Amino acid sequence: MNERIKEFFGRSNMFDEMVTLQLSHIRGNWELTWKDSEKKYEPEENSYAELVNELAIDLANLEPPLKYHDNEDRLAEYCKSSLKWKIQKIGNRWEGSDYVSILEQGGFDDYNQENLCLAACGRVKAALKRGQLNFDDMEESHRKILAxxxxxALYHRGINA
Structure with a gap:
């Protein structure tokens, strides 16, 4: 399972457009080149390739949680209790603010991106379980949240690097 998680992000046509492009204002070289012989993205100057490779390895070394939404909920609870956001969980959805903004702001209190990484690992595990063997194969809404x-996580790692 661990190698499958690591390779899940390789040979993707969408990963850099959905993930690193949104960080291009920080590191301008957002396009990633997959090196099949090494099963990793080729490190380049002013690129997130090395951080993506490290993050993929870290995710592969995690035990995927049974309920990855619990890790995302911890980020939302931080926004609610510490940042005093007027958000609430109704059913299985957080209401009152954009979900990605909740995860982003909650990530500032997420030591070593623990909850972000566990959520990502859980989302990859769920995709693999459904036969979606690559980031590009994921169902669109799940791919968008994972991206x-x-x-x-890359942003937080990048500012701490």
Whole structure:
């Protein structure tokens, strides 16, 4: 399972457009080149490739949580309690603010991106379980949230690098 999680992000036509492009104002070289022989993105100057490779390895080394939404909920609870956002969980959805903004702001209190990484790992595991073996194969709405979770984790890693 671990290698499958790591390789899940490789040979993707959408990953850099959905993940690193949104960070291009920080590191302008957002297009990633997959090196099949090494099963990783080729490191380049002013690129997120090395951080993406490290994040993929970190995700592969995690035990995927049974309920990755719990990790995302912890980020939302931080926004609600510490930042005093007027958000609430209704059923299985957070209402009162944009979900990606909730995850992004909650990520500032997420030590070593623990909850972001567990959420990403859980989302990848769920995709693999459904036979979606690559980021590009994911169902669109799940791919969009995973892309944002990955971008948020990369952003936080990048500012701490």
């Amino acid at each position: 944002n979770v990955m971008a948020i």
